[in-house]
Amino acid sequence: MWRWFSISFEYREVVDEVLRMVWPRSMKLFTAGPVACFPEVLEAMKIQMFSHRSREYRELHRDTVKRLSEFLEARKGTVMLFPSSGTGIMEASIRNCITPGGKVLVTIIGAFGKRYREVVEWNGRKAVVLEKPPGEPVLPEELDEALKRNPDVEAVTITYNETSTGVLNPLRELAKVAKEHDKLVFVDAVSAMGAADIKFDEWNLDIVFASSQKAFGLPPGLAMGAFSERVFEIAKKIPNRGWYFDLILYREYQEREWSTPSTPPIPQIIGLNVILRIIERMGGKYSWLKMYQDRAEMVRKGVREIGLELFAKPGYYSPTITVVKSPPGIKGIEVYEAMRKRGFEIAKGYGPVKEYTFRIGHMGYIPKEYIEELLRNLREVIAELKSKTK
């Protein structure tokens, strides 16, 4: 393997102390994010740092943006990288594109739609809400109705994959309706990008964003987004866009020097580049997405065979996270704790459905055998917990 420096550790024990603190024992991760990273990613991220104004960084940035643009089918749009988590771009969408005091139609199908609403309101804009009960998606005809009732909204926000309920919204159809009403379309794809298809140009999206610690299987700290030309045209006219997330400034830096205005998380960008190359080696975007579909189906089938019920409405199941109803008399947290004792870190229920659900994330580095082991253990845990309720 190519080595760029000779390794000598003077304080090896310090590394061990910290690692023992965060990884006291080996666990298999089925989390909602951060998720387990691909070993190739972790290996490449160990590299010594270099300047984000160097020639080498520019090449890394240019190549990563090019690969991600292809993955998102965003050849007309501009793909950019941000030193934040995905919520940073959520905030940027509002500050850069919505007139101060202007209205946004926020669609809510769970906890992260609610966060978009807060971001709209805390930034001095007005949220008009279309909310569905947990477990359900937004349907195109419902969006159409809401837009007919509220023709003065400037944009529509859509959570592509609601991580709290395990529901995948019909994004392509919803975006089509929003465009028939000539609205900007902002998509929170934090737990979807990399696992659910996104055709940025064809679906006419304006902003779609995600975080590194989800379906690409990278550590947290990097956000990535694609932006339509219309976004930049509108942003030019919006006052007080702030500095840190000024999209115009971001694009200027990228066009001028293939870099970012402030310091980017270089290791995560290296990791993203590695993953995008792995995707290519695996046969390209659609083979990779199929891997995600297969995993999700395997988990759902296994869960049903144990006799458990899924939370999401049939037909709208998430490719990245399966939300499961815990059986009567058993709390979601009890299943979580019992699985943890057996070396499996699943995800606790989240938001309003926290009490009576638990979640199985299937993002990042998860070999097939891990899923088989998880399901075997889950069957035993449910049987044990049930026997205690009798």
Ligand SMILES: Cc1ncc(COP(=O)(O)O)c(C=O)c1O
């Ligand atoms: C759908 C969705 N939106 C937004 C977020 C927030 O992302 P971040 O914490 O990376 O900003 C999450 C995190 O789990 C999410 O799942």
